[in-house]
Amino acid sequence: MNNAVTRGTLVSRLQDALGATAVLGEASDTAGYTEDWRGRYRGEALCVVLPSSTAQVSDVVKLCAAAGVPILPQGGNTSLCGGAVPPAVGAAPVILNLARMRQIRDVDAANGSMVVEAGCILKTVQDTAAAAGRLYPVSLGAEGSCQIGGTLSTNAGGTSVLRYGNTRENVLGLEVVLADGTIWNGLRALRKDNTGIDLKQLFIGAEGTLGIITAAALKLHPLPTHHALAWFAPRDPAAAGQILGMFQNACGSRLSAFEIMNRHQLELVLANVPNRRNPLGGAHDWHVLVELGDTRDAEGLEAVLTETLGEAIERGLVEDAVIAANETQRADLWEVRHSVSEANKKAAVGLTTDCAVPVSSVPAFIDAATRAVQAIVPGLDIAVVGHMGDGNVHFIPMFSFDDWDALADSAAMGDAMRACVNDVAARLSGTFSAEHGVGQTGLPLMARYKSPAELALMHRVKAALDPNQLLNPGRLVP
Amino acid sequence: MNNAVTRGTLVSRLQDALGATAVLGEASDTAGYTEDWRGRYRGEALCVVLPSSTAQVSDVVKLCAAAGVPILPQGGNTSLCGGAVPPAVGAAPVILNLARMRQIRDVDAANGSMVVEAGCILKTVQDTAAAAGRLYPVSLGAEGSCQIGGTLSTNAGGTSVLRYGNTRENVLGLEVVLADGTIWNGLRALRKDNTGIDLKQLFIGAEGTLGIITAAALKLHPLPTHHALAWFAPRDPAAAGQILGMFQNACGSRLSAFEIMNRHQLELVLANVPNRRNPLGGAHDWHVLVELGDTRDAEGLEAVLTETLGEAIERGLVEDAVIAANETQRADLWEVRHSVSEANKKAAVGLTTDCAVPVSSVPAFIDAATRAVQAIVPGLDIAVVGHMGDGNVHFIPMFSFDDWDALADSAAMGDAMRACVNDVAARLSGTFSAEHGVGQTGLPLMARYKSPAELALMHRVKAALDPNQLLNPGRLVP
Numbered sequence: 001m002n003n004a005v006t007r008g009t010l011v012s013r014l015q016d017a018l019g020a021t022a023v024l025g026e027a028s029d030t031a032g033y034t035e036d037w038r039g040r041y042r043g044e045a046l047c048v049v050l051p052s053s054t055a056q057v058s059d060v061v062k063l064c065a066a067a068g069v070p071i072l073p074q075g076g077n078t079s080l081c082g083g084a085v086p087p088a089v090g091a092a093p094v095i096l097n098l099a100r101m102r103q104i105r106d107v108d109a110a111n112g113s114m115v116v117e118a119g120c121i122l123k124t125v126q127d128t129a130a131a132a133g134r135l136y137p138v139s140l141g142a143e144g145s146c147q148i149g150g151t152l153s154t155n156a157g158g159t160s161v162l163r164y165g166n167t168r169e170n171v172l173g174l175e176v177v178l179a180d181g182t183i184w185n186g187l188r189a190l191r192k193d194n195t196g197i198d199l200k201q202l203f204i205g206a207e208g209t210l211g212i213i214t215a216a217a218l219k220l221h222p223l224p225t226h227h228a229l230a231w232f233a234p235r236d237p238a239a240a241g242q243i244l245g246m247f248q249n250a251c252g253s254r255l256s257a258f259e260i261m262n263r264h265q266l267e268l269v270l271a272n273v274p275n276r277r278n279p280l281g282g283a284h285d286w287h288v289l290v291e292l293g294d295t296r297d298a299e300g301l302e303a304v305l306t307e308t309l310g311e312a313i314e315r316g317l318v319e320d321a322v323i324a325a326n327e328t329q330r331a332d333l334w335e336v337r338h339s340v341s342e343a344n345k346k347a348a349v350g351l352t353t354d355c356a357v358p359v360s361s362v363p364a365f366i367d368a369a370t371r372a373v374q375a376i377v378p379g380l381d382i383a384v385v386g387h388m389g390d391g392n393v394h395f396i397p398m399f400s401f402d403d404w405d406a407l408a409d410s411a412a413m414g415d416a417m418r419a420c421v422n423d424v425a426a427r428l429s430g431t432f433s434a435e436h437g438v439g440q441t442g443l444p445l446m447a448r449y450k451s452p453a454e455l456a457l458m459h460r461v462k463a464a465l466d467p468n469q470l471l472n473p474g475r476l477v478p
Numbered sequence: 479m480n481n482a483v484t485r486g487t488l489v490s491r492l493q494d495a496l497g498a499t500a501v502l503g504e505a506s507d508t509a510g511y512t513e514d515w516r517g518r519y520r521g522e523a524l525c526v527v528l529p530s531s532t533a534q535v536s537d538v539v540k541l542c543a544a545a546g547v548p549i550l551p552q553g554g555n556t557s558l559c560g561g562a563v564p565p566a567v568g569a570a571p572v573i574l575n576l577a578r579m580r581q582i583r584d585v586d587a588a589n590g591s592m593v594v595e596a597g598c599i600l601k602t603v604q605d606t607a608a609a610a611g612r613l614y615p616v617s618l619g620a621e622g623s624c625q626i627g628g629t630l631s632t633n634a635g636g637t638s639v640l641r642y643g644n645t646r647e648n649v650l651g652l653e654v655v656l657a658d659g660t661i662w663n664g665l666r667a668l669r670k671d672n673t674g675i676d677l678k679q680l681f682i683g684a685e686g687t688l689g690i691i692t693a694a695a696l697k698l699h700p701l702p703t704h705h706a707l708a709w710f711a712p713r714d715p716a717a718a719g720q721i722l723g724m725f726q727n728a729c730g731s732r733l734s735a736f737e738i739m740n741r742h743q744l745e746l747v748l749a750n751v752p753n754r755r756n757p758l759g760g761a762h763d764w765h766v767l768v769e770l771g772d773t774r775d776a777e778g779l780e781a782v783l784t785e786t787l788g789e790a791i792e793r794g795l796v797e798d799a800v801i802a803a804n805e806t807q808r809a810d811l812w813e814v815r816h817s818v819s820e821a822n823k824k825a826a827v828g829l830t831t832d833c834a835v836p837v838s839s840v841p842a843f844i845d846a847a848t849r850a851v852q853a854i855v856p857g858l859d860i861a862v863v864g865h866m867g868d869g870n871v872h873f874i875p876m877f878s879f880d881d882w883d884a885l886a887d888s889a890a891m892g893d894a895m896r897a898c899v900n901d902v903a904a905r906l907s908g909t910f911s912a913e914h915g916v917g918q919t920g921l922p923l924m925a926r927y928k929s930p931a932e933l934a935l936m937h938r939v940k941a942a943l944d945p946n947q948l949l950n951p952g953r954l955v956p
Binding site: 108109110111112113133154155157161162165166168169178182183184185186188189190191192193194195196197198199201202204205206210221222223224241244245248249250251252253294295296297300304356357358359360361387389390391392429430431432433434435436437438442445446449450451453454456457458460461462463464465476477 | 586587588589590591611632633635639640643644646647656660661662663664666667668669670671672673674675676677679680682683684688699700701702719722723726727728729730731772773774775778782834835836837838839865867868869870907908909910911912913914915916920923924927928929931932934935936938939940941942943954955
């Protein structure tokens with residue numbers, strides 16, 4: 001089938017193989033695939049292909065390999081760092097979007113597993129698991145539109161990492177189309193399998209550079225049916241860290257969320273999003289949302305929540321606290337947390353970062369990053385919001401729209417601000433990308449923060465699995 | 479330093495580099511390193527080196543690479559499949575034993591992490607974590623002598639996988655000496671880090687074929703302080719599976735063990751190990767030990783245990799049950815479970831297997847394997863003991879010593895028996911090695927059960943990381 005295929009004939013050969021409706025060539029049809037959802041990244045594509053089966057994905061890869069045209073695998077195009085769209089310069093790739101591979105192949109509640117195709121929407125996977133009385137725990141803002149293949153390729157994090165780990169910890173097996181079109185069926189749904197190199201780990205978080213994930217065997221958990229939630233004002237981040245330890249000791253794995261934000265972040269939410277109320281009476285510098293979840297025993301949950309918070313108050317670690325009295329209040333408090341992105345977008349220019357440090361270093365990180373940023377712009381506003389239980393803090397220097405526009409070189413200011421925050425994280429043995437991935441934004445940071453040994457190892461793995469640089473060339477490893 | 483080193487001068491060059499007491503050359507000194515602890519595997523070594531630091535490991539690797547002499551990395555030499563000793567044929571390697579690298583570099587209770595060197599004994603790691611009020615959950619029979627580097631290189635399983643996962647799930651970062659002597663420092667102790675290929679995953683479970691793990695950042699958990707345990711007789715394995723589901727729904731992650739054994743296995747323990755008593759009054763075909771653990775609330779634990787078992791009895795799934803009334807009774811019941819290896823060794827020739835299948839397929843696996851084995855030897859005794867919650871069943875055809883000696887070709891019988899059990903697992907999408915690894919025993923099985931695509935991928939990764947076949951050549955991937 002690959003005889004004489006060239007860049008010039010590739011589109012028609014793809015149409016022959018998949019049918020005309022599975023190959024989009026006109027710019028008007030491909031716009032939604034070549035530009036990211038926030039409009040910040042845009043690149044040309046030779047065409048967009050929409051295969052419906054693993055065999056078709058393999059056909060596409062073989063044709064592109066024969067024509068020497070690179071492939072950009074794409075899921076729901078919800079990346080926060082330009083990872084899902086083509087680069088602005090360089091050879092236009094074929095975008096291989098997995099959206100038509102949406103079959104749920106198997107649900108095995110007794111084994112705690114399900115097998116799904118890469119194009120399934122995360123929310124569909126969660127709902128299907130719940131209908132079988134099980135939990136697929138990965139949960140994040142884009143869950144209504146992101147595809148499971150994208151969450152696998154970026155090792156997506158989200159709000160349940162503290163309790164259930166990242167996407168990586170919730171995968172049992174994968175099906176992958178390799179760079180030469182070979183289909184590797186590694187869809188084993190086993191809890192234990194020590195037979196050689198654990199190949200699936202290579203493809204999780206590789207952002208499509210080593211193979212194209214077409215299906216996955218996911219790990220399911222017992223479904224928590226009871227929750228208890230509190231909002232409290234810790235004295236400072238160090239006190240929040242101590243209270244996190246108290247909850248871990250008291251509640252073990254019942255602790256399902258421990259989210260922190262600072263006063264400025266809360267004020268931005270209250271000022272910019274309608275119908276959001278301050279959970280506590282007065283004004284406090286720091287805020288924490290803590291949630292417990294369990295498969296039973298709501299009264300016990302609330303008791304341990306009250307007891308642990310009471311102890312923290314006695315020790316002088318907490319200034320004020322409120323416990324959600326019912327599901328409505330619980331939802332309202334989560335809404336405050338979930339309104340952060342909307343608020344920040346409306347309020348100002350926020351220079352979002354995505355650092356993680358050891359949990360024990362979170363107070364030091366916030367402190368040092370604040371000093372570093374304010375050494376550049378004295379008194380600059382900073383929003384802090386983070387998954388404190390994972391050591392993952394979004395530390396966001398904020399410029400008013402006027403101040404931003406008045407800057408002589410705002411791009412340079414953005415780079416300088418992010419660099420000093422990421423440098424602080426690096427000094428504390430942290431990372432510049434906890435959960436967003438590398439994409440286009442992070443590529444220069446890989447060169448800055450990774451050791452030569454580490455980059456060399458990544459290059460070797462890439463060369464071993466994709467020797468002709470067919471899959472997402474130039475991405476992930478600079 | 480590597481000028482002119484040859485196989486002939488390697489030992490003296492190693493002595494120059496590490497000091498004479500760190501290089502063992504005499505057969506009398508190396509015997510404990512060249513033979514496995516059960517006396518089943520033995521091979522020659524050029525010498526045994528005992529480096530004390532990562533830099534020394536790097537020096538050894540560079541010298542061996544220059545001399546073209548392969549290296550066999552070794553931990554506590556507790557492998558159950560000949561993984562830790564040299565092959566009986568082929569070039570004698572340098573054994574690089576990590577026993578002198580025993581430093582605990584860091585314990586960070588607030589971050590839930592500790593950094594340990596590869597030679598640390600597993601039990602020491604567990605105890606050090608507990609002293610800091612934290613749990614390192616990996617637990618297995620050899621924990622008093624196996625080294626953490628060995629547990630990492632084999633992705634060790636054990637009795638706590640149901641609750642905490644395999645060793646892989648409890649690693650945050652690694653320090654590894656690569657095949658060219660480069661030291662890769664990947665000792666990040668982060669819960670989230672999405673910056674490129676997750677390199678540590680390559681070395682976990684690779685049995686020393688891709689690099690030499692010298693240190694690890696391990697994940698710690700809140701320390702469970704309360705337990706409740708029951709021993710019960712399910713009607714059959716299918717009923718045991720249903721009850722497992724009931725416990726998962728009722729207890730979530732409080733469920734910390736769900737171990738099954740059959741009547742023959744229990745009888746072997748009672749007949750061959752002193753002071754072991756039948757936990758239940760009468761005789762039953764199947765037995766399960768179930769344990770719950772938590773950071774608080776002993777009464778609540780026992781209540782949910784009693785309640786769930788009561789429901790299973792009502793549904794006719796359980797023939798009899800007993801709940802441990804105190805810590806002594808709990809220890810006694812665990813002793814019955816832990817006496818299995820000793821009993822089987824004394825009682826007969828047991829052809830141990832280590833299959834895992836989807837949890838939902840455990841009853842079908844036991845049924846089909848029993849029929850397959852008894853088709854070869856009608857009425858043959860079979861011991862079944864397994865971690866049912868992980869789908870990991872040790873299915874053990876048992877021959878009396880007399881019957882075994884009377885066989886014309888006992889090796890062929892052993893192979894035939896294991897093959898038919900492993901074939902049943904493969905038909906049920908299972909594996910021939912759930913937790914023991916590949917070692918020497920499993921190498922022919924890799925060729926039998928792995929797809930060409932999978933073996934080819936593993937070879938590519940091996941060639942990329944160890945192009946000169948220096949590290950454990952010929953192991954892991956046939």
